[in-house]
Amino acid sequence: MIEVLDTRFFIEHFFSADPTDREKTRRRITELRRRKEGVVPLIVVAEFTDQACRLAGRREAEEKAEAIVESGLQVRPLDPALAIAAGARRCSNRRVPLADCIVATMADSLGGRVVSDDPHFKQLRGIRVAWL
Numbered sequence: 294m295i296e297v298l299d300t301r302f303f304i305e306h307f308f309s310a311d312p313t314d315r316e317k318t319r320r321r322i323t324e325l326r327r328r329k330e331g332v333v334p335l336i337v338v339a340e341f342t343d344q345a346c347r348l349a350g351r352r353e354a355e356e357k358a359e360a361i362v363e364s365g366l367q368v369r370p371l372d373p374a375l376a377i378a379a380g381a382r383r384c385s386n387r388r389v390p391l392a393d394c395i396v397a398t399m400a401d402s403l404g405g406r407v408v409s410d411d412p413h414f415k416q417l418r419g420i421r422v423a424w425l
Contacts (some may be wrong), residue, residue, distance in 0.1 A: 295405030296325055296423065297332045298366065299396050300340040302408050305425070307357050308348055317425040321408070322364060331366040332403065336395045338362060375399060382417065389413045 306318035325331025338358050345354035362368055371379075379398040383391050393413045397420045400407045406421035407414050414422045 295330050295332055295400070295403045296321075296408045297334065297396055297400035297403065297405055298325075298337065299407055299409030299411060299414075300337050300344060300392070301411050303337070303341045303357075303361060304344055304348075305410075307345065314425060321425070322366065326365040329367070330405075332399065332405070333361060333364075333366050333368045334396055334399050335368060335370050336392050338368065340392050369399065371395060375402060378402070386417060389416055393417075 302318060305314055306322070309315050309318075322331065338361055341361065342354050342358040345357055348354075349357075375395070375398055379391070379395040382398055383389065383394040386394065389397075390413060393411060394417075396407055396409075397414060397417050401420060406423050408423050410424045414420055
């Protein structure tokens with residue numbers, strides 16, 4: 294099954310204080326690359342870079358974001374149809390950030406699930422969510 298990795302997955306992967314969680318994320322990336330079922334929306338790369346910058350500084354944030362891009366996971370841009378669908382989803386779910394609506398819409402359009410512990414995704418009807 295396609296898994297669309299959310300920003301919180303990568304924050305956990307790179308910055309978790311729990312070595313068990315870091316190992317779980319590492320194994321999941323390895324398995325998703327092997328099966329060619331891991332997707333990273335470009336909005337996640339941008340959001341991750343912003344959050345990582347606050348945690349570790351700009352240089353480290355950019356290095357880690359580049360590692361995501363070069364990870365072998367499928368990095369996907371936002372196309373016009375997805376943008377319209379995500380905007381419509383946001384219109385119906387005003388408490389859910391636009392970036393989360395984009396991630397959810399991409400997962401939905403691919404018949405996959407979002408990998409995140411962000412509670413916003415549970416507010417979106419019909420979106421499948423998994424965590425570590």
